Amino acid sequence: MGKISIVGLGPGDYSLISQGALELLQSSNRIFLRTEKHPTVDQLKQQIDYTSLDYFYEKEENFENVYLHISKFIIDESKKGDLVYAVPGHPRVAEKTVGIIENLAKQNNVEVEVIASMSFVDAMFNYLAVDPADGFRLIDAFELENSPIDPKTNTIITQVYDEFIASNVKIKLMDYYDDEQEVYIVNGAGIKGQEQKVSVKLYEIDRYRELFNYLTSLYIPKSTKKMYNTVYDLQSIMKVLRSPEGCEWDKKQTHETLKKSLIEEAYEVNQAIDNDDIDELIEELGDVLLQVVFHSQIGEEEGFFNLGDITSAICKKLIHRHPHVFKNENIDMNEFDKTWEDLKREEKGETTVTEGLKRIPAYLPALMKAQKIQKKAALVGFDWDNIEDVHKKVKEEYKELLDECKSGNIKYIKEELGDLLFSIVNLARFLKVDPEEALNMTNAKFIKRFDFVEQGAIKLNKRLEDMTLEEMDKLWEKAKFQ
Structure with a gap:
């Protein structure tokens, strides 16, 4: 089994390859380049023989597959003897294949050595005359959709190959920055004679198509304008409101005093949906979110829980209740309601169906509660066979109510009226109509x-x-x- 030496080719200028990396390249007879589309290669090809792995990009549908198959290829080649695997920039900076190769190497008992060169990030900061000690975040444009954005931190976005990617990046960033936010389009950082930087407004970045290629990145300085568009912004405001210098009304609220507010706000969300009013819906959902953050702030002050605990709990619950999505388990979707209920009972440690019925909140509107009770019972087979039986039950309960009305006993009238309403809810369920x-x-x-x-x-x-x-x-x- 051979040794894998991973070397960095620097940001693009031949002078920025480290001496160690250059010596290893010049002394090896088995060299593989992840890509030869790198300015340094033009000078290196006069000194070394190598195999380019660019063909992997042509036969794979996405970058994840490209990186995985290149990594497996390098591991397989190492079985034939020592080799050098060369990548642009610094092997530890925004180079996915290196991490994959190291993990596979551990599994296969393959020795791996990493020889660094200057990264394109160093070249960018040098070219922009910015001190990285001020803090920054490095994000791959292809992973931007799932990456947290913090406008309070300097950000570098790599692999902005073309205007299509730039447009997608712009749309994502507009959720976090003002449209007028300053952005630097940087091309060829660290390559003498090729470096370019253009300062543009965020909304303009995809208009500079001539600047986008495999050497293009974006640099976004930290924003000085607050957008108030994350739940953490709301959390910060709530902390101020509950602080000694905050609002007297907010400071005196408790879980108990806020109890009805959440219910009222939820109903106002329903009203906004019924009104088909998007602006109203945004506002009312914000009011619901405020209630969640309000309770989490109180919980944090009392030392019992915080917003992170709430988020963690719901994330774990969703993953547990969707084993077909997160664990690739086979589930009959025709019986998903029953599976969901079984998983819920498992979470609660319940051993009987009745425990689940008792868990239904007492504060729910009676029609809604009756509907939930009947649904849970029906999931285990306690239900009418057909709607005709439900019709008979409604008539039966109505007759019993009339009989009690003749007697004038209010206790039994109330009981029979309840039975009639319960049977009406059953009818609504069979008709697939929400009684509320x-x-x-x-x-x-x-x-x-x-x-x-x-x-x-x-x-x-x-x-x-x-x-x-x-x-x-x-x-x-x-x-x-x-």
């Missing part, structure tokens, strides 16, 4: 028709209190056709 929504539709319809009646009375110069039921009923009938 159905009743709310009727509430809205009643208000609309009642308004028609009242406006009709006003036109007649009458008050509703002075009208007979027959007069109001005539207006009500007309309201049905409005």
Whole structure:
């Protein structure tokens, strides 16, 4: 088994290759370049024989596969003897294949040595006359979608090969920066005679197509303009509001005093959805998020939990309840509701279905709670066979209610009315109709028709209190056709 020596070719200028890397390249007879599309190679090819691995880029669909197959190829080649694997820049800076090769090498007992050269990051900071000690974050353009962006930190984005990638980067960054944010397009940093830098506004970066190639990166200085677009911004504001110098009202709130607020805000979200009003929905979802951050701040002050604990708990729950997504387990999606309930019982340590029924919050609206109870029972087979049986049950409960009404015993009337409502919820479930929504539709319809009646009375110069039921009923009938 041979040794793998990984060397850096520097940022692009021949003078910036380290002496150690150059000596190793000149003394080896088995050299593999991840890519020969690098300015240094023009001078190196006069001194060394090498094999370019650029053909991997042509036969693979994405960079992840390219990097993996190149890494496996290098490991396989090491079985034939010592070799040198050369990569642009510094092997430890934004070079995915190096990490993969080292991991595979450990599994195969292959010795790996890394010989550094200057990185393109060093060249960029030197060219821009910026001190990296001020802090920075390095992000691959192809991983930007899943990378956290911190406008308070200087950022370098690599592999901005063309205007299409630049456009995607721009769209992503606009979620975190002002459109007028200063951005430097840097091309050929560290290569004498080829270095270029252009300072542009964020919204303009994809307009400079002539600057984009495999040597292009973006440098975004830390922003001085606050965008307030992350949950952490909200968390910071809440900490101020709860601080000794904050707001007296916010400081005196507790989990108990805020209890109803979250419910009210959730209903306002529902209202915004029903109104099909996006601006209202954004505002109301913000109010819900505020409640979560408010509770997390109180929890942090009391030393019991913080926002990180809340996030961690829901992430773990989602992963556990989606084993078909995160663990590649086979699940019958036709029975996903039952699987979800089984996983929930497992999390709670429950051994019976009844424990799950008792766990349903007492504060839920009664129709919604009845619906949940019936659904949980139905998942284990405790349900009507067909809707005709449900029709019979509704009629039966209605008859029992009428019988109790004749007796005048309010206790039993309330009980039978509850039974009738419960059976109506069952009917709604079989009809695949949400009983809360159905009743709310009727509430809205009643208000609309009642308004028609009242406006009709006003036109007649009458008050509703002075009208007979027959007069109001005539207006009500007309309201049905409005």
